[in-house]
Amino acid sequence: MALLSRRPVAPLEYTRKAWMRLWIAGVMVFLYAPLLVLMVFSFNDSKRNVVWRGFTLKYYEKALNNDGLIEALVNSLTIAALATVFSVVLGAMAGLMLWRFRFPFKGAVEGALSLPIIVPEICMGVAMLIFFAKVQWPVGLPWPLNLSAITIAHITFCFPFVALVVRSRMASFNREQEEAAKDLGASEWATFRDILLPHMKPGLIAGALLAFTLSLDDFVITFFTSGPDTVTFPVKVYSMVRFSVTPEVNAASTILILLTIALTAVALKLQGVKAIADAH
Amino acid sequence: MPDPAQPIIQIRNVTKRFGKVTAVDNVSLDILAGEFFVLLGPSGCGKTTLLRMIAGFELPTEGQILIDGQDMAGIPPNKRPVNMVFQSYAVFPHMSVADNVGYGLKIAGTGRAERDERVREALELVKLHGFADRMPDQMSGGQRQRVALARSLVMRPKVLLLDEPLSALDAKLRAQMQFELSELQDQVGITFVTVTHDQDEALSMAGRIAVINKGEVAQLAAPSDLYEYPANRFVADFVGSVNLFEGKLTLDEADKAAVDCPGLGRVYLNHGVTGPHGADVWIALRPEKIYLHVPGEGKAIRAAAQDAPDGYNLARGQIKGMSYLGDITLYEIKLDGGPMIRVSRPNLSRRDQEHFTWDDRVSMHWRADSPVVLLN
C-alpha cells in the first residue's frame, strides 16, 4: 500500500488515486466496524455493551452452557450439511441438464428453476408454511427427522443457486475433451467420471459453499417452517435479540463469524482467491 | 504393414445434412493404407464434418463408411480403430502428460508396466521425453499438440485423424511441424488423414489431397497434379494464386489448341483439350509462369515465338502495384486490353527488384505448356 509512493500513477490505475483509496477505506470500515465491535465486546466484562470493563470469557461459557442455543446451533449445522449434500447433487444435475440438452419447454424449466432465486423469501416462507400444513407433514418426530421440513425448504432454495454455478462453470468446458476421451475408448460413464467431473469440481465446491452459507444464513423461510422443537440458530438469535439483549448473543455470533472465516479460509486453501471470486 | 493397395477407409456416397443445410453431399472416396491424406477446403466446406463422421462423432445421413473393410454404422467412437488429434488438442488439463498419454491404454485395461513402457515410447516419438510429469498448463501450444499426438499414437490406431492440427501454431513452428508430421508418418506407417484450410500445409505434407468445396470433392490428386493440372476454377483459385481469363476455344487438335481471351489476347497450348469448338472456357495462368520483359527489346517476342505461333502468348501492360516479399516480388499489371494480371518474379540477385517499378511499361510472355484450360 504505497499511498505516498513516488511512482507515477498510470491513467488506468484508478486504485492508486487517493480519493479512491479513501472511498474504499470508508466502505470497508462501514462493512467491518460493526462486526469488529461486536466481536471485541463479546469479551467485555459488562452487561451493557458500550464501555470496556475488562476481558472475560464468561459469556462464551454462558453461551456454551445455554442448551437452547447449542441445540439451535447443532440444528442449523445439521440442516446446512444435509441441504448442502442434496443441493449439490440436485443442482449439479439441473446445471448439467440445462448445459447439455435441448428439450421441449426448456425455457419454462429454466424459468421455474430461477424462481426460487427471485421470489422474495417471505413469499417462499409463506408457501412452505401453507404447504407443510396442508399436506399435514408429521410433527414431533425424533431428531433429526423433525428437521425434515426445514431441510426440504432449504434444499428448494439452495439447489437452483448450485445449478447456476455449475452451469456457468460448464460453459467453459471444451467439448473436444469429452470427444477425445471417447475417441480413446472411454465409455459415457468413464468420460463423465474422468473428464466432466474434474472440470465441474470447482463449480461443485463453490456451489456447496454457497448452499451451506445460504442455509446457515436463512432466517425468514426457516422462521415460517420451524416449530417450537425445531429452532435454528438464526431463529434463536432472533428471539434473543428481540426479547432480551444479552452479551451471550455477541459470544454466539462471534463463534459463527469465526466459523464463516474458517470456512472461507478452507475454500481459499482449496481453490485460491481468484476462483472463489469468479464463482460469484 | 497393411497392404498399401488396399483402401483402409472407404467412403461410399456419404451425405450429411444438418436440418436444411447439406454439409457433405454424396461424397465417395478411398483412402489407402499408409498414405498421408489431406482434406483441403475453405472453412464451412464440410471437410471437418467428413473427418468427424470417420471418427464417429457425427453419423452420416446417407451412405456408408468402411474402415478396414468393416462397416462403421452403429459403432460408437470409443469402439472404432481410429484416433483423433483435435483442433484445440483437447489435452486433459487436470492430468499430467503421462496420464494424458496413458489414458486410452488405462481405459483399455493395459497393465501398468506395459502402459508405462508404451507411454515412454510415444513421448520419445514426439520428442517429449522428460516431460512426463508436467501438467498441460506448464507447456506451450506446440508441446501440447505433441502430447495430443502421442496420446493418439500410443493407441496404435489403424488411422490417425488430425483436425486442423497446425492452425493454432505460429508460422515458424507450423513449418517445422509440417516437416515433423510427415517424418513421423513415415516412421510409424500409420495412415494419416488431416483436415486443413491451408494450401501450403496440404501441399507440403500430403501424399494425396482431396479438395472439398460445398460438401463435394472438387478434385482428388497428388499435390503437384493439383497445382499444375487443376480440374476446375475452384481448385485453380483455391490452391495457390492464379490469373483467370474467360475465352473461346478457337482451335482444338490432338497436339495443339488455342483460346481467344478478350483482354489477354490469344493463348496457344502445345497440347489438345477436350472441348467443343467455340465453347466458353477459362484460362488459368499462374503468376510465376509469366516472364516479364522491358518492352522494345524484341527479346520477349523471340522468346515467345520459340514454342508458339507469332502473336500468341504475348501481352503488354503497365505496372500498377508491386510488393517486395523478399524471395519474390509480386507485380500487379494493368493489361492494355483492360484487365489486371498478377506476375511474380524471383529475386535471383540482390537488386533484381529494381528492374521494374511502378508505372513502367512491360511486355510479358508465357510458355505454351503453362496455361491450363478449364471447362468449369
Add this chain to the structure above:
Amino acid sequence: MSLQNWQEHKRPFAAIAGAPILWLALFFIVPMAIVWAYSFGENSGAADIVISGTLHNYKRAIEALYLSIFFKSLAVAALVTLICLIVGFPVAMAITFASDKWRPWLLLGVMLPFWTNLLIRTYALMTVLGGNGYANKALGALWGSASWLRTLVGLQPLEVWTPVQLLYNNFAVVLGLVYVHLPFMVLPLYSALDRLDRSLIEASLDLGAGHLRTLSRIVMPLAAPGIFAGIMITLIPALGAYLTPDLMGGTDSQMIANVIERQFKRANDWPFGAALSFMLIYAMFALVALQSLRGRRKPAQVH
C-alpha cells in the same frame, strides 16, 4: 458445439433431469400454487379455508392503507438501491483496476460480509447504532470538538450533546438495508466492469476525453447490463425485506413483508396474506420482465 437433443440421449437425460424437475415441482411449484389458490379463498370457521374464488382479498390489498405500505416499500427499496449504486460503483471500479496482487483480496473484503450471517450483521449494526453505541459516541465526539473549536475562536460553546435516535426509525431501515445489500451490488458491477475491454477506455482517453467523460460516455453505457443486474439483485430482495425493518424499524417503518408476516403469525388471515404475497410476486415479475425487455432490446441496437 451444439446442444444435444434429449430424444437422442433419452437415458442420460432422464438420469439427470428427473430428480431436479420433480423436486422443484413438488416442493416449489405445488406450494406456490396452493398459496395462489388461497389468495382466492376465505376463512370459514376457526381453521378452515374455503377456496371460493373471491376477489375480496385482492380488493383489500389495494386499499389505501396497504397500497401506501406497498409504495413505501418500493420507495425504500429504490432509495437503498440508489445509495448502494453510488457507494458501490467506485468500489467495483477500484477492484477492477487494482493490481493482480490486491484484486482478489479486495473482492474477498466485499464478499466476506456477504457470507456472514444476515441476522448477526443486522445485530452488529444495531449495537453500533444504539443509544449508547459507537455511532452516537463518534457523533458526540465530533460535536464536542466543534464546540471546543468555537470556544477557541471566542464563540459560545455549543449546547451539551444529546444522543440522537439512530435506531428504530426509517433512517435505520435504509442504513440497515444498504449495509446488508451493498455486496450484492458490488459483485455484478465488478463482473461487468471486469469484462470491459480496457483498450476502449484507453482509446477514449487517447482521443482526448477526460476521465469523467470517459466514465459517463464509455464505461457506464458498456457496463449497463451489469449496472442493471446490480440494481435488480439489490432492488428485489430489498423490496421483500423482512428482518431489517422488523428489527431496526420503528412503528411507522414496516414494509410489505412485515404486513404479510403478521397475517400468518398473528392476525391468522391466511387468504389475505396469500393475496399480499402474490401482489409482491407480481411486482417482482414486473421488474424481471422489465429487465428481460431491456436485455432483448440491447442486441437489436447493435445491428
